[in-house]
Amino acid sequence: xxxxxxxxxxxxxxxxxxxxxxxxxxxxxxxxxxxxxxxxxxxxxxxxxxxxxxxxxxxxxxxxxxxxxxxxxxxxxxxxxxxxxxxxxxxxxxxxxxxxxxxxxxxxxxxxxxxxxxxxxxxxxxxxxxxxxxxxxxxxxxxxxxxxxxxxxxxxxxxxxxxxxxxxxxxxxxxxxxxxxxxxxxxxxxxxxxxxxxxxxxxxxxxxxxxxxxxxxxxxxxxxxxxxxxxxxxxxxxxxxxxxxxxxxxxxxxxxxxxxxxxxxxxxxxxxxxxxxxxxxxxxxxx
Amino acid sequence: xxxxxxxxxxxxxxxxxxxxxxxxxxxxxxxxxxxxxxxxxxxxxxxxxxxxxxxxxxxxxxxxxxxxxxxxxxxxxxxxxxxxxxxxxxxxxxxxxxxxxxxxxxxxxxxxxxxxxxxxxxxxxxxxxxxxxxxxxxxxxxxxxxxxxxxxxxxxxxxxxxxxxxxxxxxxxxxxxxxxxxxxxxxxxxxxxxxxxxxxxxxxxxxxxxxxxxxxxxxxxxxxxxxxxxxxxxxxxxxxxxxxxxxxxxxxxxxxxxxxxxxxxxxxxxxxxxxxxxxxxxxxxxxxxxxxxxxxxxxxxxxxxxxxxxxxxxxxxxxxxxxxxxxxxxxxxxxxxxxxxxxxxxxxxxxxxxxxxxxxxxxxxxxxxxxxxxxxxxxxxxxxxxxxxxxxxxxxxxxxxxxxxxxxxxxxxxxxxxxxxxxxxxxxxxxxxxxxxxxxxxxxxxxxxxxxxxxxxxxxxxxxxxxxxxxxxxxxxxxxxxxxxxxxxxxxxxxxxxxxxxxxxxxxxxxxxxxxxxxxxxxxxxxxxxxxxxxxxxxxxxxxxxxxxxxxxxxxxxxxxxxxxxxxxxxxxxxxxxxxxxxxxxxxxxxxxxxxxxxxxxxxxxxxxxxxxxxxxxxxxxxxxxxxxxxxxxxxxxxxxxxxxxxxxxxxxxxxxxxxxxxxxxxxxxxxxxxxxxxxxxxxxxxxxxxxxxxxxxx
Numbered sequence: 005x006x007x008x009x010x011x012x013x014x015x016x017x018x019x020x021x022x023x024x025x026x027x028x029x030x031x032x033x034x035x036x037x038x039x040x041x042x043x044x045x046x047x048x049x050x051x052x053x054x055x056x057x058x059x060x061x062x063x064x065x066x067x068x069x070x071x072x073x074x075x076x077x078x079x080x081x082x083x084x085x086x087x088x089x090x091x092x093x094x095x096x097x098x099x100x101x102x103x104x105x106x107x108x109x110x111x112x113x114x115x116x117x118x119x120x121x122x123x124x125x126x127x128x129x130x131x132x133x134x135x136x137x138x139x140x141x142x143x144x145x146x147x148x149x150x151x152x153x154x155x156x157x158x159x160x161x162x163x164x165x166x167x168x169x170x171x172x173x174x175x176x177x178x179x180x181x182x183x184x185x186x187x188x189x190x191x192x193x194x195x196x197x198x199x200x201x202x203x204x205x206x207x208x209x210x211x212x213x214x215x216x217x218x219x220x221x222x223x224x225x226x227x228x229x230x231x232x233x234x235x236x237x238x239x240x241x242x243x244x245x246x247x248x249x250x251x252x253x254x255x256x257x258x259x260x261x262x263x264x265x266x267x268x269x270x271x272x273x274x275x276x277x278x279x280x281x282x283x284x285x286x287x288x289x290x291x
Numbered sequence: 292x293x294x295x296x297x298x299x300x301x302x303x304x305x306x307x308x309x310x311x312x313x314x315x316x317x318x319x320x321x322x323x324x325x326x327x328x329x330x331x332x333x334x335x336x337x338x339x340x341x342x343x344x345x346x347x348x349x350x351x352x353x354x355x356x357x358x359x360x361x362x363x364x365x366x367x368x369x370x371x372x373x374x375x376x377x378x379x380x381x382x383x384x385x386x387x388x389x390x391x392x393x394x395x396x397x398x399x400x401x402x403x404x405x406x407x408x409x410x411x412x413x414x415x416x417x418x419x420x421x422x423x424x425x426x427x428x429x430x431x432x433x434x435x436x437x438x439x440x441x442x443x444x445x446x447x448x449x450x451x452x453x454x455x456x457x458x459x460x461x462x463x464x465x466x467x468x469x470x471x472x473x474x475x476x477x478x479x480x481x482x483x484x485x486x487x488x489x490x491x492x493x494x495x496x497x498x499x500x501x502x503x504x505x506x507x508x509x510x511x512x513x514x515x516x517x518x519x520x521x522x523x524x525x526x527x528x529x530x531x532x533x534x535x536x537x538x539x540x541x542x543x544x545x546x547x548x549x550x551x552x553x554x555x556x557x558x559x560x561x562x563x564x565x566x567x568x569x570x571x572x573x574x575x576x577x578x579x580x581x582x583x584x585x586x587x588x589x590x591x592x593x594x595x596x597x598x599x600x601x602x603x604x605x606x607x608x609x610x611x612x613x614x615x616x617x618x619x620x621x622x623x624x625x626x627x628x629x630x631x632x633x634x635x636x637x638x639x640x641x642x643x644x645x646x647x648x649x650x651x652x653x654x655x656x657x658x659x660x661x662x663x664x665x666x667x668x669x670x671x672x673x674x675x676x677x678x679x680x681x682x683x684x685x686x687x688x689x690x691x692x693x694x695x696x697x698x699x700x701x702x703x704x705x706x707x708x709x710x711x712x713x714x715x716x717x718x719x720x721x722x723x724x725x726x727x728x729x730x731x732x733x734x735x736x737x738x739x740x741x742x743x744x745x746x747x748x749x750x751x752x753x754x755x756x757x758x759x760x761x762x763x764x765x766x767x768x769x770x771x772x773x774x775x776x777x778x779x780x781x782x783x784x785x786x787x788x789x790x791x792x793x794x795x796x797x798x799x800x801x802x803x804x805x806x807x808x809x810x811x812x813x814x815x816x817x818x819x820x821x822x823x824x825x826x827x828x829x830x831x832x833x834x835x836x837x838x839x840x841x842x843x844x845x846x847x848x849x850x851x852x853x854x855x856x857x858x859x860x861x862x863x864x865x866x867x868x869x870x871x872x873x874x875x876x877x878x879x880x881x882x883x884x885x886x887x888x889x890x891x892x893x894x895x896x897x898x899x900x901x902x903x904x905x906x907x908x909x910x911x912x913x914x915x916x917x918x919x920x921x922x923x924x925x926x927x928x929x930x931x932x933x934x935x936x937x938x939x940x941x942x943x944x945x946x947x948x949x950x951x952x953x954x955x956x957x958x959x960x961x962x963x964x965x966x967x968x969x970x971x972x973x974x975x976x977x978x979x980x981x982x983x984x985x986x987x988x989x990x
Contacts, residue, residue, distance in 0.1 A: 182982060183900055185926035265987065
C-alpha cells in the first residue's frame, strides 16, 4: 500500500488524478476501521492532513464553507450558532477522541447510511464542493448519495469543502441508539426550518440504503404550519408529518434494530424535532 | 519489630500498586520484550465445521521477515490431554469457525499480520449446527455441572404440587451469549531455555497455567514458570489458559526463539471463551399468600463439540427460597461453536435473571410486594442440602436496601407513573454468591534490614487482591501496611488457587495469615531477633480446609433499580441502582465498593446491551468488536451505589470474609427487568431489553 502525502491542495489533486484508486484519509475514523477489519485494502492512501487550508472554515455571504479538514470538535466549538443542526449531530459522533479526529467530509466520503452528519446536511440543503485537476463541481447534497456507501464523487475528485447555508431558523437533530453514547445510530433524523422561504428541510439517517430527505413530509408540513400567525403546532399535523417521514424511509432489519422499530422511531423523532423547532420559532421555548 | 499498629483490615487503604499502574511502570504480559523476540499471529478457520485439507505455507514463507508457518502437519506434537481446546494444531478437524488452524511467526508484528492475512487454507467444509434450541435432539444430561455440582436435583413431588398450587408462574426466559471483554486482551510471551519454559501471560492463575501447560509439553511442573504480576481484567476469561498460551509456547519451541502472541479484540470473540446462551423455564407454585410450595427450574445451554463446559445455571435455585417440592436440571447440546467458559458468576448470573424475574411475576400474580414475597419464602436451613447456613442476611439486605432506596409505599400498578414522556418504575431482585475457599500456600519473611516480604502466587486482576493481602499480612505481623512487601503473580511463588469463584481473599488470605502467624511465632522464639539471612515461615492451608465443618455458606444481597422508559422510543435509562450486600467482613471498603458497583454496572450492561449475536449462516459471532458488542458507557450509568451490612460469621475463614468479586452482577438484570415491567407493564423475558422489544411489546 502506498502512502501519498501531499502538502498543498494542488499536489493532492495531482496525486488523485494520477492515482484515482487512492483512498483519501483525513481523521481516519472510518478508513482505518475499514482497513483494520480487512474490508478491502486500498492500493494507496492519500493523506490530506498536511494540507493546512482544509482545516479552515469561512463565511461566504449566507453560506458557511467548512473545509474538509475541520474536525467535529472544532465544528461544535466554533460553528454551533451558525450550524446548530450539524453541531448537534456532531456532538453524538463517537467519543471525544473520535470527534477530535473525524470530519464531516470524511463522513461524506464514506457515505454510510448511518453517518451522523448526513441528516442535518440534507435538512439544510448543503452543497459538496468537489474538485479535481479538471475543475470544481458543486454537488447538491440530495444528489451526492448514490448507494450504500457510495457517493457521486468521480474517481479523480476530492472533497474540498462543504457549503452549508447558515441557519435561517431553528434546527434539530435526533438519534436513537441502543447505548446512550458512542453508538452507531439505529436511526436518526434532522429538521431545519427555513422561515424566509416558508420551507421545512428534513434528513433521514440509517433507515434507507442512503441518507435521504422526506419531500412529501416537507411539502405537507410547510403548508400546514402557520408561519405568519405563529400559532402552536397542530398535533394532528405533527403526527401526519411523522407518518410521512416514516413513509419516506426504507429500512431493513439488522443487529441494531428491526425495520418496524426504525419506522416507528423515525415518526417519533420527526414529530419531536418539529415540535422543538416550531416552539423555538414561535418563541414558546422548549417543549 | 513489634511496632503496635492500628489494624489495617477494615480501612480504605489505597491500592498498593496504584503508583506503578498510573505511571506505566507496571509491566503487563504483552510488554515483555526478551532478546531475539519473534511475533506470532493466528490464522482462524473460515468454515465452521470440516477439515483443513491443505495450507499453502510455502508461499507466505517468501514474504519478508517470515520465520515459520505452523499448522497441524508440521506442528510439534503435544502430549494428549483431555482438554481439546488446548491440543492446538494437532489434527485437521475444524470444530468451530474462528478456531486456530495455523500460526505464522515473523520478525515483526506487521509481517506476521500480513502473512496471516495472505495464508491460503483449503478446507473440506461440512454443514454446521450452531443454533441453541431447547428441543434440539442433541440435548443431553451432563455428568455434572461446573465446577462439580449434581446435574439435576429433586425433592418431594413438584409436579403434583404445581397442579394443586393456587397460583402458578410458568415462564421461559432467555439470556444471550456474552463475551467478557476485559480491557487487556489475552497475551502470552513464551520463552524456552535450558531450565524449561517461561510464560509471561495474562492470567487469573499462574499456578493453574503451569499445572495445565506442563503436561502438554511433557514437562514436570517445575520446568514451567508463569509470570503475571499485572492483569488488565479477566472476568473468568483468563481463569484457565486458552489456545493462545499453548500456541505461543508451541511456536517458540518450533522456531527456537521467544515468541509473543496476543489475541486481537475480534479474535477474542472466538478463542478466549464466553458465557453460554441459556433458555430457562421456571415454574413456581404458591398459595394466595405467596408461600411457595414448588420451584422447578430447568436450563438448556450449549457447549462446544471439542470440550464440555456445563454452566451451573439452576444450582442457585436449590438454595434461594424455601419450598417443600422442588426440581432443578441442566441439559446441554454440543454445537459447532466456540468453547464457553466461566464468566463473572457463571450459573448465578443467568440463573438469577430467570428466578428473580419469576419471583417478580409471582409477586404480581399474588398481589404481594416483591420484597415481602422474598421475606415470606426465606428458608431456615439450606432447603436441598439440609445444612444450616453459616450466616444468611438476605432479609436484612432486602429490608435495609428497601429503606435506603425509598421503597415503602410503592404503588405496584404497572405503567402508571409518568415523568414527561418517560414511564417510571422500580424493581428489586435478590443477589447471592457461594463462599468458596481453595487450598493455597504462602510464605512470610522478615528481612534483616527491617520490613517483611510476603509471597504467594495469587493474581491481582484489578480486584485489589495485592492491597487486601497486604492488609491481612500487616495485621498478622502487627505492623503498618507500608512495612509489608507483597509479591504475587508468579508461579515460582508458593502455589495458590485461581482468582475465580470470588475465592481469592478467603483462600489466599488464609495462607498469608497462617504464614505470618508462623513467622511471628518464630520471631517470638528468637525474641524478635532477625538473623542476617532473614527469617522465613510458610503455610499450606490444605489441612485447615479439610477440617472445615459442613455448612451452607453464601453471601447475599438485594438490588433495587429505578428506570425511566421513553414512552415513544422504548429507550430505557437506569436512573438509580442500589445494592445492599451481606458478605461477611469487608476488609477494604474502597476496593470492595469498586468490586460491588463494578459488578452491578456489568449487570446493567447485561440487562440492556450485551449480546453476542450468532450468525446462523456463517456459524460465528457477528458483532466481534466494541463498536457492535455494546458494553455500558459512562452515559448509561447514572447513579449506582452499594452498601453493606456488618456481618459476623466465624465459620468462614480467619478474616471472616465472603467473596465480593461476583455477587454484584447477580440479580442486577432481573432488578432492571422487573423495574421495566413496573414502568411499562411489559415483561421482558429475553435479554437484553432492546428498544424494539419494548416498542414491539406494546408500549
